Amino acid sequence: MNGPFFINGWIGEEASLIFALFIGITFGFFLERAGLGSAKKLAAQFYGTDMTVFKMMFTAIITAMIGLFWFNQFGWLNLELVYLTPTFIAPQIIGGLVFGVGFIVGGYCPGTSCVAGATGSLDGWMNVLGMLTGILVFGEFYPLLESFYNATPMGELTLTDYFNIPFGVMVFILVMVALAGFWASEKIETRLSSKN
């Protein structure tokens, strides 16, 4: 029995939805416990006084990456069958810029706005409302945006494919970058916090 469970037919659609619900609740719980339901903490990332977001994101990335590498090595998971969001360079750069502006203005990313909303935060709910309105507007204007939405497709691209280096080497490089980043972020935090 190996993964992905749904694609291999080990679990059906209903069971996969239950798994998704469980993972979603756990994800939200730990986001909130890490303090990411607070707009002040999230915005502090951009001013360099609190690097929790950077540390949390990079920790999640390297934890998942190391896990996937070893699961694949042991034959527990077939990485070929894991869904990857396809890359569309131009629309994703624009989307990233819009996302960044929204993040610093609103104080939340989509996931953390839901977390903040769940804790009763009014600005969290306003962000959720804005997100849903944005989705609705995008949907209504999709015919006009479709050609740009599908522009510059690069397929399901990974760093290992793009640079043509072994997966294990990429794991090593990114973990080293992350550890160096953690060390540097603590230094930046200490320096900027003492200035303020």
Added chain:
Amino acid sequence: MKLNINHKLALAAFILSVSALGVSVFSGDTSSAKNEDEPQYITVLELAEQIKNREDFLLIDLRSLSDYNQFNIPTAKHLPIAELYDFNTEMEVQLIVYAEADSLSSLAFSVLKDKGFENMLVLKGGIQDWYNRLLYPKMPLTIPEEDIEIANHVKELSAYFGGRSQFVDEGNPLEYYKSTSSNQPKIKSQLVRMGC
């Protein structure tokens, strides 16, 4: 020196990433995320020809029963991936498998290969390409002279299976048919397209 929990986790990540590097370098692995067995593909045009000519092969639909009942390729037998592990037939029978796109078919290819089947092919692009490229193929408004033969061939096969061509005013959709089964790029994801 006493290590706190963050230091211990960082050390664990370091050890696991160095091990990943070692595994990749010493196993001579160029990209461990890749399967060793690359499936051999058949294009929708080649399959359509084979069905039309009543050639001897077994066509297997790997999708769910409801998807199969809703729409399938003529002569296909339904066999979900979970039952493939117990599947048996004469070894010399030519097997052709298809799913929604290519991911599941690649898994089926590995499973059947492990069971000793050598004579098998994966339908390139799965049911999506059958529907969008064979049943309802797109044609340019003005067909270039060098593409007239291939356009007529596609139209003829489309009509044979009860479909019809649609004319579009963007690029030359006939380029798709110029790729043979051996030089087509691999489509991995379940593409969300209209139809079916």
